[in-house]
Amino acid sequence: MAITTVPGTTRPPGRREPYPSTRRRAGLGRKVRDNLTGHTFLIGAVVCFAVFSWYPMVRGIVMSFQRTRRGETTWVGWDNYTRIIDDPSFWTAWKNTFYFTVLALVLGYLVPFFVAILLNEFRHARAYLRILVYLPVMLPPASALFLFKFYAYDPSEAGLFNAVLAALHLPTSEWMQSPGMTMPAMVLASTWMNMGSAVLIYLAALQNIPGELYEAAELDGAGIWRRILHVTVPQTRLILALLAMLQIVATMQLFIEPLILANGAGTGDSATSVAYLIYQHGFFQNDLNGAAALGVIMLVVLAGFSAVYVRLTAKQD
């Protein structure tokens, strides 16, 4: 590892200096030097944060009120916002994104919780089951989505899903080619790819629940469902709330699923997401300012969700 020499850290031999946190009555010079040392260690990361995170945040907001044409940047007020909102795809994209978020909450949020509860009860094959659930998380999303696109969601009966459905004498589906199935199919693929991390986090939370609580509930005659409802859920509610929030933020950024599974917009605009619209405006329609405005709108919506989350969790404590 290449750590460059840090100026101000070499001390004359023989002088014993107390550790910074235990320093008392330290001279001004030494204080300055200790602070300088501390900031020298920080500087690399701080510069990266400043250039690639803090500055772009501000720049995004500034850009959304500007327009750059032929190298000339002018202030245009809310023009970018009105142009973006007037785009007929704007509302479709929000509708699709919300639909995906809600479907993903039902499927991708509840399923991992119950899977975790189930896995936590098993005394055998624990490691094996955990590895299985987490395996898809490690696949590159592009690889996994090509698998879904070509082999699982094939609209003929040669596709994996339709073959299974046909074998069970159930009606088959056109999957990505039918506008009504586009979103459920994307949620299914996305849940398969991502649920592993949620399951593992829940499992860790479940293991922190004191066993006496279940014992007491059982003595009071509570059945399995009531024990889940009155012991498991309240005991894990902070993690449940946190993961709900994180999942909403993640699913609202839906991008690679429509891009690969639906070639972007999908049949009849059924797959267009807000993130895909940002990508379209910014990198295909040469409208980086409009894309920045859409990004700011997305930030405001997600900040709204976060505010609701903070309100809800604060009330419970």
Added chain:
Amino acid sequence: MAQDSGTRTLISQAQLERGRGRVIYWTLLVVVVVAFTLVFIGPLYWMVTGALKSGQEIAQTPPSLFPKDPQPQNYVDAWHNLDLAKLLFNTFYYATGAVLFQLVLDTAAAYSLSKLRPIFGNAILGLMLATLMIPAMVLIVPQYVTVIDLPILHVNLLDSPFAIWLPLVANAFNIFLLKRFFDSIPEDLMAAAFVDGATPLRTLWSIILPMSRPILGVVSIFAVTAVWKDFLWPKLVMPSPETRTVSVGIYAFSGGTPMNVVIAASVIAAIPTVVIFLIFQRNIMSGLTTGSLKG
């Protein structure tokens, strides 16, 4: 682990060991093991064997469970037509650099925030953690604009690996993980090193880092998988065919390539992360839960 620590879970151990409970337990266990194997390994099996089928066999109904006439040629075609060796090398190169940059810069920063605690340290930490609240998609456009014309330096980083390495250093989750770990290292140890005349750098190198191997491992593994799985950012900042990552390269070729070849390429692209996972699964899973849980 329930049976290790002896704590009881939803259903008591006694109930699972007796009569009806025992039958239900074993039935459920078998059902779940079979179902999970089908759900999570099944698609991977389908992917690996599907890529061995001929174009004709893929289109056949109902699909065959085993390739009747295996075509390893698909994998060979994928390797040559997409120049996978080049794509894999690029991705590996970016991943290695990302690990080095994150280990050096994030470790130094977390060490400073945890042990040196310079003035404004907490404010800086707060600003770093605040970035966790900003969704990546919101930043993608201004980040791109920044990378094609870096402020002050006016350098264009397109097609340069630094466009992948440096933004990944701005990873508040890593800083948080490392700082939490360093916080748990006793202050006395630091003070002792200091009394012996060790500089902060020496203390970091000889005392802190050797004790932090597990967390450094977790950070490295996450860095590798993040680069391997990332798609949109490398697609934007690595526009030339020579600098693409493997996921982006496969996507770029997916339009004009037979689908069994695309799938064969996807299988090859997935092998490194799956192998990393199978080797380091314990570290990955523990890192995932410690980082997210006890905040």
